[in-house]
Amino acid sequence: MNTPEIPEIVVRRLPLYARTLSWLVEENVQTVSSQELGANLGMSPAQIRKDLSYFGEFGKQGTGYDVKYLLSQLRQILGVEREWLVALVGVGDLGHAIARYGGFGKRGFKIAALFDNDPRKIGQQVGELEILGMEALPMVVKGLRLRLGIVAVPAAKAQEVTDYLVECGIRGILNYAPINLHVPKGVRVRYIDPVVLLQSMTYHLKSG
Template identity: 60%
Template structure:
């Protein structure tokens, strides 16, 4: 079927989307430091990114600066918050109440950046009913219904690798459409569900490639 060329919805490269939060984080810091104006060059120097790239990235969304002057820090910050839809608070569920789950549920860095953990789940009966911060740990058995009930769209997986795919399935069934996965495994999810991965080992292994081994390395032994 042939279509007339309607107004083409321009798709913005995913890699650009991934840089916007970095810009936002820097602008947040500048605003806290009382800085009122910045430029693509200054921002670029702070972040190790070229000024051209910053201007190009922003140009996908509109015009936010003023020639000869630069960008109003608070204005650009607010625009990025709007674009990224973090000009609100997204409720999130954390699954897994181990060390990592605790760290996530208590993490102060979510506040003011658009997120709040509102539910924590674990499979261990001994943990259910215990408190983390202000939250009561709930059973995995009620995960799907509770996610639906609370209208939660974002889930954080902090369970062992073996359990991660099952947790993902349940989250999605409850209505989750964005998953932050700390389990060291690639998840299989349906179209329309996004997954971001955090595996410190992957980050570390990409650095050891470049590291010069030194003499005192511990040898793998038995």
């Protein structure tokens, strides 16, 4: 199913479909039309049908999609029908909040190891995890077969930490530091920067 010609923009939308479907499951909704999905997501029904058609035939004309079935298919396509363990580097205020974030577990992810370079933090407990020193990273990544890492260190340290994660075998990085990261081919980075998002709104609000 993972044919290479799927546009990246489509891949980026699949998690939004999955998120909406999870929501519908919780609300005990059993079938959903592309119109309803589109209304929920602010997208056209045609766009949704086209996106999903890359991966097969999921709906019946006239009756819409079976919510649970489509969700399970999407979770398989996204690779989250199993749990992914994630390394978190940088356990300051932000790292603590990420480590405690309740939204990962239900959706396929678990923070499995915490790392920091501050000797005062190493050995401390956060939830059920102990903060480890950076020198433990290669062994843990190998031992737990980690492929995903979260970077929650200051901007000035983020590239260095990223290089180290990649060297240890991490192939996907979620970066909270407000800086652009450089990674070799085959490694992916996604960014979380609330200020960038706020600024894209003030542009529109500034004259109002």
